[in-house]
Amino acid sequence: MPANQAETLGRETGNRPVVTRSEIVKGLRELGIEKGDQVLVHSSLSSFGYVEGGAASVIEALLEAVGTGGTVLAPTLTGKPSDGPDCPPCFDVRSSPAWTGRIPETMRNWPGAVRSVHPTHSVVALGAQARSLTAGHEECWTPCGEGSPWVKLARLGGKLVFLGVTLDCNTTFHAAEELAEVPYHLQPRPTRCRITDWHGHTFEREYLLHQWGTPRRFTAMEHILEQEGWLRRGQIGAARVLVVEDGPMLDYTVRLLRRDPWALVAR
Template identity: 40%
Template sequence: MPAPLPTGPLVTRDTLAAGLAELGVRPGETLLVHSSLSSLGWVNGGPISVVAALLDVLGPDGTLVVPAQSGDLSDPALWGDPPVPNAWWETIRATRPGYDPATTPTRGVGIVPETVRTWPGARRSAHPQTSFAALGRRAAEVVAVHARDCRLGEHSPLAALERLDARVLLLGTGYDTCTCFHLAEYRIPSPLVAVGRPGPAGWETPTEVSITSERFDELGHDFERDRPADRPVVRGMIGAAGARLFPLPDAVAYAERWLEVHRPRTEEL
């Protein structure tokens, strides 16, 4: 039996660029993108066309930023997708290759970030688990500081993006993917946890702020609802994907207030 034909819509680099421009993405801006390729429809050229369209709209003075996380550089005792036998844990810890910004692949963030990571001229930040990759005029500035004991806080690219008045584009994804909300977690009382991972000198367990995306969908809903009329979350469709565009500093400031009230956290998760 022949495979069924795709239902589309058929999406191209040009139609993506037109949709992004219509949504309000501006030449020269700095844009943090969370994306789902499969949500867009049938994309001719796949992730290459998506990245190219974003760069087309941002232009030579713009900067494209994506999460380039490598969550598999973590303690195998916590793995669940898929888990590994307990008897393997110590060997995995002893032999797991450490982080290399040039070669460590992304994991769990989709194919578009992996495409950005490997794009000519891409820069990547130094954190072994929660790095960001960037392309464009301010790429080096965005990823310059990323302390090994600061996953998504003041010494990470998120803080640089806040200073640069970046905007966030959710392209076929929900607020549960919105990494900038984590910056707010570093600014409210939060527990600390030991984070196991391979390091330059073997297995290490640095202390980090505990982070979680729990209730981020609810937080995002309230953020969108409470926006002033002259600064709304801009919503639209690009291909078959729902898209949202909003200022990153506004989202972080709102999340700080919201999390203190709705998700008090006084003990280790």
Template identity: 35%
Template sequence: MDERDAVDAVDEPVTTTSLLDDLRALGVEAGDTLLVHSSLGSLGWVCGGAPAVVDALRAAVTEDGTLVVPTHSTQNSDPTDWSDPPVPEGWVERIRETMPPYRPAVTPTRGMGAIPECVRDYPDVRRSDHPSLSFAAWGADAEFVVGDHGLDDALGEPSPLARVYDLAGDVLLLGVGHDANTSLHLAEYRADLPTERVTEGAATLVDGERRWVEYDDIEQDTGDFPDLGRAFEREVGLADGRVGTATAKLASQPRLVDFAVDWFEANR
């Protein structure tokens, strides 16, 4: 929604304090590991914008917990794979040669929204080193979650998603649907399914020098994520409620991933 619509959507401003109250009512507790997918525009008119939301999320999990967000920079990828929009074939090598290298403190997110982009700017946040599919984390287990993000299988076992699973973390969908739920990708790797391996590429720094690196991954598909999410909500359940004006859903990430593994094997 635009700012006029955001004002009209609420009776009074949404604030850090009101957001914290809403998060507590939903079930977010101090000490939680919380992986957040979000839409700032869904929350109504927030006094202070994205920083107010980030402050509320940090206050909700406290320093004893860990806040995690996807900070993907998919603009730094192999241009032969681009489709929205594609680029002329003659541009491909030039893009590979000149793409600025991934730098955690500098490289912006793409398509993640204002809240993850804000999170990555906080000085006490740790961002993982994957040049295309990074995550950022703050709190007690931030280093454990993002400190060793492997290049291959970027959303699989070497990823922050698997570390959130290890910590028995939760997923918070804040005004977004399961199509944005990256934890379902972890289930794709764990499910016993035929998968096609693909070669990806990105620019990064190696020993302080810019290099174009290639890595292997599975071909991912989000097309059935909404159906999977609805099945999980129907058969397992989660907490849902309002945070600001947004529909919010809170689920155990291990229960979600384990369910998704079985669902993929039965339905994909």
């Protein structure tokens, strides 16, 4: 970029760093993202500084980094604290907005995007394994357990990427909580949810939903995962970036929570 253009952007953006798509690809490569990888991304667009092209550039960079054989996923969560048997959620896979940020929302509307069908914990995916990773979520009795994209990605050797956000938003820790059967993650009673699928077909089905209200301390895992060699840190623009090996992280956390179900609860 010519210096005068960068200066202009710098002024326009309050001197936040200006980040391009190719810089994001380079940053991801340095953190070990390779062609053929399956990556699930938790993100904050504003954390980069100013991204030329906005959320679309970040998604294009992720797709370029994993290549045509790879897959990019993002959480498109829709659950809220009031969800439960007395206030059942309605979910339309085609249109229900996610609260997980601009990048997942842009992905959700991306040509060819596939979103899993789940009333609270859906995932959007683009790329080679998008269909297989998202298929069957509607059959899962719990949000993040066996058969859900959250566990499937870990079993497939996937990676988790945190763009400007911390492990506090790592939904896959809830998968570990489910597999370890901790007593605070799921509601005690099922909720009959109303769901509309990709064909516009609406049906009702019972699920055990996420139980809100137990504060976690997931960032405590950062140091442990780094020591085990499963977490790398870097920076792209102003964004602090973490890349985590999903499978080893999940297995380790399940073992930890089986020993002490309260290990990651903030007391």
